[in-house]
Amino acid sequence: MPVVVARDLSVQLGGGTVLDRVHLTADPGQIVAVQGVNGCGKSTLLRCLSGLLRPGSGEVEVLGGPPSGDPAFWRQVGLLAEEPAWYPGLTVREHLALVALTHGVTTPVDRALADFELTARAAASPLALSAGQRQRLALAATMARPSRLLLLDEPEQKLDAGFRDRLAAMLRAYAHAGGTVVLATHDAALVAAMDATALWMRDGRLTRTGPVPA
Incomplete structure (x- = not known):
């Protein structure tokens, strides 16, 4: 059973479309890395998955139900967003x-x-x-x-290269033990080191594996 499911997820902010009919699943033991340029919607997606932002349309299920502010939910979910x-x-x-x-x-x-x-x-x-x-x-x-799920927004920022490698090993070990990770990142080397499922976001839409077209 997937730990995270987003179906047809859309968000409008400031009169613009931030997420556009996004679909995403993450299974136990999987690391899903969402890559893309600043402002493409990566952080907004994580906020929807954590329940901190309610989408305009679509559905989100985390650990079998909608994300919530209940302590029971947060005992199973670790979130790294702003400092x-x-x-x-x-x-x-x-x-x-x-x-x-x-x-x-x-x-x-x-x-x-x-x-x-x-x-x-x-x-x-x-x-x-x-x-x-x-x-x-x-x-x-x-x-x-x-925790059973980690939601990490650019966890590599401000880390030196040596510790980024160490972080990749920690996240691999977490997934190997059955945990699930969904992260937003700019670091392609970190994605490769984690053996993550790589997805790309462009203009609010998850498109495909591989580099974002120029």
């Missing part, structure tokens, strides 16, 4: 400990810090981190908890 609002009074370690406590994670926080190369900055405030370090912290907070 989170960090708590100034908490350190990097304390942010991840809070995630672990909230979601009943038994894996030690030290493991997440090591996996996302944040051990040396564990006692710092997120606001004192570099842009790349904050992106790794956001990824850690999203991925270091149980």
